[in-house]
Amino acid sequence: xxxxxxxxxxxxxxxxxxxxxxxxxxxxxxxxxxxxxxxxxxxxxxxxxxxxxxxxxxxxxxxxxxxxxxxxxxxxxxxxxxxxxxxxxxxxxxxxxxxxxxxxxxxxxxxxxxxxxxxxxxxxxxxxxxxxxxxxxxxxxxxxxxxxxxxxxxxxxxxxxxxxxxxxxxxxxxxxxxxxxxxxxxxxxxxxxxxxxxxxxxxxxxxxxxxxxxxxxxxxxxxxxxxxxxxxxxxxxxxxxxxxxxxxxxxxxxxxxxxxxxxxxxxxxxxxxxxxxxxxxxxxxxxxxxxxxxxxxxxxxxxxxxxxxxxxxxxxxxxxxxxxxxxxxxxxxxxxxxxxxxxxxxxxxxxxxxxxxxxxxxxxxxxxxxxxxxxxxxxxxxxxxxxxxxxxxxxxxxxxxxxxxxxxxxxxxxxxxxxxx
Numbered sequence: 001x002x003x004x005x006x007x008x009x010x011x012x013x014x015x016x017x018x019x020x021x022x023x024x025x026x027x028x029x030x031x032x033x034x035x036x037x038x039x040x041x042x043x044x045x046x047x048x049x050x051x052x053x054x055x056x057x058x059x060x061x062x063x064x065x066x067x068x069x070x071x072x073x074x075x076x077x078x079x080x081x082x083x084x085x086x087x088x089x090x091x092x093x094x095x096x097x098x099x100x101x102x103x104x105x106x107x108x109x110x111x112x113x114x115x116x117x118x119x120x121x122x123x124x125x126x127x128x129x130x131x132x133x134x135x136x137x138x139x140x141x142x143x144x145x146x147x148x149x150x151x152x153x154x155x156x157x158x159x160x161x162x163x164x165x166x167x168x169x170x171x172x173x174x175x176x177x178x179x180x181x182x183x184x185x186x187x188x189x190x191x192x193x194x195x196x197x198x199x200x201x202x203x204x205x206x207x208x209x210x211x212x213x214x215x216x217x218x219x220x221x222x223x224x225x226x227x228x229x230x231x232x233x234x235x236x237x238x239x240x241x242x243x244x245x246x247x248x249x250x251x252x253x254x255x256x257x258x259x260x261x262x263x264x265x266x267x268x269x270x271x272x273x274x275x276x277x278x279x280x281x282x283x284x285x286x287x288x289x290x291x292x293x294x295x296x297x298x299x300x301x302x303x304x305x306x307x308x309x310x311x312x313x314x315x316x317x318x319x320x321x322x323x324x325x326x327x328x329x330x331x332x333x334x335x336x337x338x339x340x341x342x343x344x345x346x347x348x349x350x351x352x353x354x355x356x357x358x359x360x361x362x363x364x365x366x367x368x369x370x371x372x373x374x375x376x377x378x379x380x381x382x383x384x385x386x387x388x389x390x391x392x393x394x395x396x397x398x399x400x401x402x403x404x405x406x407x408x409x410x411x412x413x414x415x416x417x418x419x420x421x
Contacts, residue, residue, distance in 0.1 A: 090386070091115075091382075092116060092117045092118075092161055092184075092385060092386055093117070093118060093119075093121065093143075093158045093159050093160050093161070094111060094117050094118065094119060094120055094121075094160070094378065094382070095120060095123055095145070095153065095159045095161070095162050095163065095183075096119065096121075096122055096123065097123040097150075097162055097163060097174050098123070098124070098164070098165040098166040098170075099122060099124045099126065099133065099165075100165065102188070103163075103165045106354065106374050107163065107165065107374055108133075108137060110372060110374035110375045111378065112137075113372065113375050114375050114379045114382070115379055116378075116379045116382040117160075117161065117378055117379065117381075117382035119139070120139070120143055120158045120160075121139060121143035121144065121145065121153070121156070121159050122139060122143070122144055122145070123146065123147065123153075124144075124145075125146055127146075130144055142156065142158075143158055143159065150174070151177055151180070151181060153178070153181050154180075154181035154182060154183070159183060160183065160184060160382075160386075161183060161184045161186060161381075161382060162174070162175075162178035162181075162183045162184070162185050162186075163185075163186040163187075163188075163215075163378075164178070164185065164186070164187045166188075167258050167265065168192070168193050168271060169263060169264050169265070169266060170264075171187050171188070171190075171191060171192050171193075171201070172193075172197035172198075172200060172201050175187050175201040175204065175205070175212070176200060178210075179201075179204040179205045179207070179208045179210050179212070180208055182209070183210060184213075184385040185201075185205060185210065185212045185213070186213050186214070186378070186381055187201070187213075187395075187398065188214075188215040189214055189215050189216060189275055189398070189401075190266070190272075190275050190398070190401065190405065191214055191395070191398030191399065191401065191402055193265075193266025193267070193271070194266070194402070195399070195402045195406055198395075198398055199399060201395060201398075202395040202396065202399055205395060211384065211385045211391060211394075212391075212394065212398075213381045213384070213385075213391040213393050213395070214393045214394070214395065214397060215377065215393075216279060216377075216393040216397070217373040217376075218352065219283070220371075220373060220377045220380055221371065221373050222369060222370075222371060223351070223357045223358075223359045223366060223368055223370075224280070224283070224337075224351070226346075226366055226368060227280070227283070227346060227348060228283050228284065228286070230284075230339065230341070230346050230361070231283075231284035231285050231286070231339055231341075232283075232284075232285060232286040234341065235341075235344070236341035236342065236343045236344030236345070236346075236361075236362065237342030237343040238341060238342050239285055239322060239339055239340070240322070240340050240342060241324075241325075241340045242281050242284050242285075242322070242324035242325070242338070242339050242340075243324070243325045243326075243336070243337075243338045244280045244324070244325070244336060244337045244338065244351070245277060245327040245334040245336050246269075246276045246277050246328055246336075246351075247269065247273060247311070247327070247328050247329040247330070247331075247333055247334045247335070248330060248333060249329075249330070249331055249332055249333055250304065250330045250331070251304055251330070251331050255304045259330075260304055260305070260307060260308055260330075261307055261308075262307040262308050267308055267309065267405070267409065268305065268308030268309040268310065268312075269308075269309065269310075269311065269312070269328040269329055269330045270312050270408060270409070271405065273330075274312065274326065274327075275405065276351075276352040277326040277328060277337070277352075278326060278401060278404050279401065280337040281316050281324035281326065284324075284337075285318065285322065287318055288400055288404070288421070289316035289317055289324070289404065289421055290317055290319050291316075291317040291407075291418055291419060291421060292314055292315065292316050292317065292407045292408055292411055292419055293314065293315050293411050293417070293419070294313065294315070294408045294409075294411040294412040294416060295313050295314075295412055295415075295416050296310075296311070296412045296413075297309070297310055297311030297313065297329065298310070300331060301331055304330070304331075305330070309412075310329060310330055310331050311327070311328065311329035311330070311331060311332075312329075312409075312412055313325070313326070313327045314326050314327075314408045314411070314412075317418075335349065335350040335351055335353060336349040336350070336351055337349075337351040337352070344362035345361065345362045346360065346362070346366075347359065347360050347361075354373060355373075357370055380392070403421055404421055407420075407421045
């Protein structure tokens with residue numbers, strides 16, 4: 001009964017909410033993300049999602065593979081409302097590195113609701129932001145850093161975790177510096193802009209004895225976790241096809257945003273939005289692909305896409321012959337993940353945004369709640385770090401995904417040549 005009440009209330013709120021299409025997406029930079037509707041939603045979620053936990057979904061999702069690593073008990077979100085400050089239940093302090101739209105509008109507000117971690121510090125290259133953040137989040141002077149004195153964070157016991165929320169090309173540098181400062185790291189997706197940098201990041205964290213997790217929030221989200229169960233547990237039999245798309249039209253905005261500059265982004269929509277589609281294919285079956293073929297789409301807006309691709313389509317090949325088709329573009333809109341099995345099918349649409357997800361199977365509608373995903377994500381990651389347990393979204397997964405993305409680019413540059421992964 002409680003689960004049904006939760007779903008009905010959340011569903012009514014979400015109908016009024018804004019729908020987002022990707023983490024850190026440039027269009028969100030021009031939107032006000034904290035409407036009264038969003039605040040209503042967050043208050044609702046705080047009262048319900050933490051109390052019920054993911055076990056309220058009625059399915060054994062913690063046994064599923066997140067593409068290459070198993071869910072662990074250490075990643076379950078705490079349900080106690082009482083703040084614990086000592087021992088194994090101590091809240092871990094997070095420092096956000098980069099105070100752009102995603103930090104300001106998603107992560108920092110989420111950290112006001114987390115049970116296992118809190119916003120302890122900030123790192124910014126924009127001095128004018130400091131006073132506002134200090135006042136709004138009660139951050140002391142000693143926990144404020146810039147990019148020049150960042151390494152001194154090693155001497156600050158308030159900071160346990162560094163969350164890197166910078167342009168893609170800066171992920172490697174600040175992950176490695178944080179690891180050398182003996183801080184655990186959460187790195188936003190994509191992990192890096194090259195396989196080599198991703199490997200250096202992983203090596204640095206291993207060498208310094210700290211954890212590394214990637215900001216893959218959908219592994220904590222009920223609709224996508226249901227897809228994991230449907231595919232990996234073969235609820236409708238063996239999966240026979242997967243299709244996914246995640247696109248956003250940027251062609252009416254500023255053509256000089258960093259995501260359209262290859263030296264900062266590492267690529268176009270594939271790095272930003274297509275990575276969700278790649279992830280979706282992997283976690284549907286709990287496996288990584290063995291090969292890929294891909295093609296770039298036509299460039300119809302050269303004013304925007306003279307450094308990065310406008311669109312790209314691909315087909316991931318798995319070892320059992322399964323083909324997962326994907327598409328991503330910065331010149332159109334779509335957001336879906338579909339699977340077909342021997343005896344049934346499922347669809348998420350929208351599938352990847354912050355909220356407003358809807359799902360259906362051949363047996364009917366998915367009666368699942370939309371949750372505050374970043375709360376669940378950071379609580380799970382903090383608990384895994386605190387307990388010295390593997391993350392369900394580890395650096396190894398980020399490295400694997402970089403190999404897949406680079407293989408897609410290689411195939412597309414070579415006219416659709418099959419590239420093994």
